[in-house]
Amino acid sequence: xxxxxxxxxxxxxxxxxxxxxxxxxxxxxxxxxxxxxxxxxxxxxxxxxxxxxxxxxxxxxxxxxxxxxxxxxxxxxxxxxxxxxxxxxxxxxxxxxxxxxxxxxxxxxxxxxxxxxxxxxxxxxxxxxxxxxxxxxxxxxxxxxxxxxxxxxxxxxxxxxxxxxxxxxxxxxxxxxxxxxxxxxxxxxxxxxxxxxxxxxxxxxxxxxxxxxxxxxxxxxxxxxxxxxxxxxxxxxxxxxxxxxxxxxxxxxxxxxxxxxxxxxxxxxxxxxxxxxxxxxxxxxxxxxxxxxxxxxxxxxxxxxxxxxxxxxxxxxxxxxxxxxxxxxxxxxxxxxxxxxxxxxxxxxxxxxxxxxxxxxxxxxxxxxxxxxxxxxxxxxxxxxxxxxxxxxxxxxxxxxxxxxxxxxxxxxxxxxxxxxxxxxxxxx
Amino acid sequence: xxxxxxxxxxxxxxxxxxxxxxxxxxxxxxxxxxxxxxxxxxxxxxxxxxxxxxxxxxxxxxxxxxxxxxxxxxxxxxxxxxxxxxxxxxxxxxxxxxxxxxxxxxxxxxxxxxxxxxxxxxxxxxxxxxxxxxxxxxxxxxxxxxxxxxxxxxxxxxxxxxxxxxxxxxxxxxxxxxxxxxxxxxxxxxxxxxxxxxxxxxxxxxxxxxxxxxxxxxxxxxxxxxxxxxxxxxxxxxxxxxxxxxxxxxxxxxxxxxxxxxxxxxxxxxxxxxxxxxxxxxxxxxxxxxxxxxxxxxxxxxxxxxxx
Numbered sequence: 001x002x003x004x005x006x007x008x009x010x011x012x013x014x015x016x017x018x019x020x021x022x023x024x025x026x027x028x029x030x031x032x033x034x035x036x037x038x039x040x041x042x043x044x045x046x047x048x049x050x051x052x053x054x055x056x057x058x059x060x061x062x063x064x065x066x067x068x069x070x071x072x073x074x075x076x077x078x079x080x081x082x083x084x085x086x087x088x089x090x091x092x093x094x095x096x097x098x099x100x101x102x103x104x105x106x107x108x109x110x111x112x113x114x115x116x117x118x119x120x121x122x123x124x125x126x127x128x129x130x131x132x133x134x135x136x137x138x139x140x141x142x143x144x145x146x147x148x149x150x151x152x153x154x155x156x157x158x159x160x161x162x163x164x165x166x167x168x169x170x171x172x173x174x175x176x177x178x179x180x181x182x183x184x185x186x187x188x189x190x191x192x193x194x195x196x197x198x199x200x201x202x203x204x205x206x207x208x209x210x211x212x213x214x215x216x217x218x219x220x221x222x223x224x225x226x227x228x229x230x231x232x233x234x235x236x237x238x239x240x241x242x243x244x245x246x247x248x249x250x251x252x253x254x255x256x257x258x259x260x261x262x263x264x265x266x267x268x269x270x271x272x273x274x275x276x277x278x279x280x281x282x283x284x285x286x287x288x289x290x291x292x293x294x295x296x297x298x299x300x301x302x303x304x305x306x307x308x309x310x311x312x313x314x315x316x317x318x319x320x321x322x323x324x325x326x327x328x329x330x331x332x333x334x335x336x337x338x339x340x341x342x343x344x345x346x347x348x349x350x351x352x353x354x355x356x357x358x359x360x361x362x363x364x365x366x367x368x369x370x371x372x373x374x375x376x377x378x379x380x381x382x383x384x385x386x387x388x389x390x391x392x393x394x395x396x397x398x399x400x401x402x403x404x405x406x407x408x409x410x411x412x413x414x415x416x417x418x419x420x421x422x423x424x425x426x427x428x429x
Numbered sequence: 430x431x432x433x434x435x436x437x438x439x440x441x442x443x444x445x446x447x448x449x450x451x452x453x454x455x456x457x458x459x460x461x462x463x464x465x466x467x468x469x470x471x472x473x474x475x476x477x478x479x480x481x482x483x484x485x486x487x488x489x490x491x492x493x494x495x496x497x498x499x500x501x502x503x504x505x506x507x508x509x510x511x512x513x514x515x516x517x518x519x520x521x522x523x524x525x526x527x528x529x530x531x532x533x534x535x536x537x538x539x540x541x542x543x544x545x546x547x548x549x550x551x552x553x554x555x556x557x558x559x560x561x562x563x564x565x566x567x568x569x570x571x572x573x574x575x576x577x578x579x580x581x582x583x584x585x586x587x588x589x590x591x592x593x594x595x596x597x598x599x600x601x602x603x604x605x606x607x608x609x610x611x612x613x614x615x616x617x618x619x620x621x622x623x624x625x626x627x628x629x630x631x632x633x634x635x636x637x638x639x640x641x642x643x644x645x646x647x648x649x650x651x652x653x654x655x656x657x658x659x660x661x662x663x664x665x666x667x668x669x670x671x672x673x674x675x676x677x678x679x680x681x682x683x684x685x686x687x688x689x690x691x692x693x694x695x696x697x698x699x700x701x702x703x704x705x706x707x708x709x710x711x712x713x714x715x716x717x718x719x720x721x722x723x724x725x726x727x728x729x730x731x732x733x734x735x736x737x
Contacts, residue, residue, distance in 0.1 A: 068696070071696075075472060078473055079472075079473070091696075091698065092698070094471065094698060095471060095473065095698055097474075098470075098471050098473035098474035098698075099473055099474070102473055102474040104473075195559075202677075202678035202679075202680075203678065256559070257558040257559055257578060257581075258557050258558055258559070258578070258580055258581075260582065260680060260681050261553075261580050261582065261597070261676075261677045261678050261680050262678075263678065270559070275559065392696075392697025392698060393694075393697065393699065395697070396693060396697060397493075400493075400681050400682040403681030403682070404681045406681075407582055407583040407681055407683075408583055409582075409585060409593065418492075425490060429469075429479075429482065
């Protein structure tokens with residue numbers, strides 16, 4: 001039998017479009033979670049299996065790595081209406097706000113506040129705050145709680161205790177002030193020939209975190225937020241003081257070579273090998289050092305002070321999960337997240353991933369090095385907590401200006417002028 | 430339906446699937462990029478029509494855009510000269526190596542097969558000052574006087590306005606050329622092997638020396654291939670990104686090339702601005718490519734290959 005050309009055409013088109021039908025969800029109860037946390041993959045999978053065994057509801061964690069790729073995938077899935085039941089959103093609070101306004105994220109407030117706010121109260125206030133939108137917020141998002149933090153993160157200074165000892169310094173007394181920090185770093189560098197300070201400043205956000213911590217120490221959080229709001233200029237004397245600290249760091253000759261092209265992984269590697277006395281990194285680094293050099297003798301310490309004002313620590317929810325607003329499984333997804341952030345599961349995550357927990361009262365499970373910094377969870381600062389977010393173009397210019405100050409090719413005054421120029425231009429738009 | 434239209438419809442149906450795929454994956458994103466370039470927003474929710482504001486920002490106000498084009502141009506110039514001249518010499522040498530030609534072709538091409546990220550990370554590990562593998566090699570071979578910080582962006586070699594030429598930029602250009610010369614080599618070699626041997630034999634009978642054969646036969650007949658290599662080099666190098674990101678992370682903006690700026694703006698949720706930058710870069714590259722074609726035509730007519 002011979003088919004006519006027209007018959008072939010109909011068959012071809014039918015075959016071509018047959019794959020375009022919307023995928024039917026075979027298992028209505030299944031919960032899919034998208035994440036980017038490569039280091040926690042096994043722990044998540046174990047917990048998923050346990051939950052399935054307890055409830056009969058299948059849970060599947062899907063890892064997409066690296067975070068940049070993950071971020072793009074979530075945006076693409078949101079646009080295509082193809083998000084899973086649970087997912088995380090990386091980036092600024094502005095991005096979370098856009099997801100919410102586009103109707104992709106469920107407001108969890110009623111669930112958090114059930115039973116006299118039982119679930120809500122279990123979290124450290126500031127970690128939960130990163131996904132909270134208050135009344136009249138600048139993002140024009142309906143007030144509510146839009147995410148569930150699964151761990152917490154703090155940015156801290158770290159010092160190598162063995163190098164302190166070898167250089168004749170007291171390993172239990174890290175520097176308290178900026179001047180002491182410079183002196184200690186120089187002493188270790190001169191005596192032992194290792195770098196004073198290493199950090200992945202090739203990644204702009206790390207240099208930015210440190211600048212923010214010093215800015216808040218110098219001018220206070222209110223003036224800092226006023227700058228973002230546009231009420232204070234970046235050419236203000238306090239800001240020049242902040243930028244000048246980086247000039248002092250450069251001139252004191254304590255910084256690792258190539259620090260401005262270095263990524264965080266390289267700096268972690270260098271510090272774990274005892275190639276630097278100090279570093280600045282997140283609390284996740286405990287897990288990293290455990291894998292890179294389990295015998296490394298180190299400890300965290302607070303930001304070397306520049307003034308007597310209260311210190312704030314950059315941090316908050318390390319990672320948060322959101323629930324898809326239009327999911328038919330949203331109640332199951334919420335129940336799973338409640339279970340996931342309960343004490344037993346959080347303790348399991350602490351043991352397996354060495355991260356700070358999102359909920360309070362798990363401290364006894366923490367390794368001593370992390371237990372020592374849990375107090376800082378009460379004095380966190382983070383762009384997601386501030387009432388306003390700085391425009392990414394201003395942040396980009398600031399990061400580059402700071403890198404160039406560290407290279408010695410830009411003065412703090414020029415940097416301030418440049419940042420204010422872009423700030424002004426963005427404001428005029 | 431008359432038979433003419435029916436035939437047309439049936440014929441069209443055969444290209445329809447390809448056309449559909451092409452429209453979905455090429456034409457739609459292309460048009461959508463244009464639409465986004467006139468908007469301000471993060472691509473998820475907010476999208477405010479801002480007319481030509483993004484283009485004005487890129488062309489007139491963004492202090493880092495034109496330096497990034499210059500840095501991209503600097504690396505391209507390096508690739509056009511250093512990389513392509515080496516590729517031409519190697520192609521000329523391998524063209525005559527009958528027995529070992531295949532071996533060299535594989536050796537020179539192998540670098541092109543490697544991922545840009547891998548090359549960037551590997552060369553960074555070799556060039557970074559601590560532990561300084563490359564510097565240690567130099568020292569071992571008695572070239573200690575040549576040791577310096579290869580990825581150093583602190584020392585400015587020369588400066589033109591806002592643009593600063595540093596060791597990091599030159600190293601980036603060298604690594605890019607090293608990674609990319611295999612492409613040029615393979616294309617040029619194919620061009621050389623397409624030149625009929627009889628032409629060289631006739632020239633030899635007429636008493637032409639080897640440099641005369643090169644200037645009068647090889648170079649004119651190779652001109653279209655050289656132009657093709659130049660166009661591909663410009664397009665490829667101006668869009669280089671991953672290797673430079675892995676090697677220097679932009680070095681505080683001093684090795685930041687146009688695609689890196691686009692990437693940074695995409696990450697910073699400045700979708701409209703990133704699209705406008707992409708379009709500006711595209712227009713510059715198309716203009717350069719057409720200019721190269723015009724130059725090629727002129728060269729060929731000047732050398733007598735085409736009628737003037």
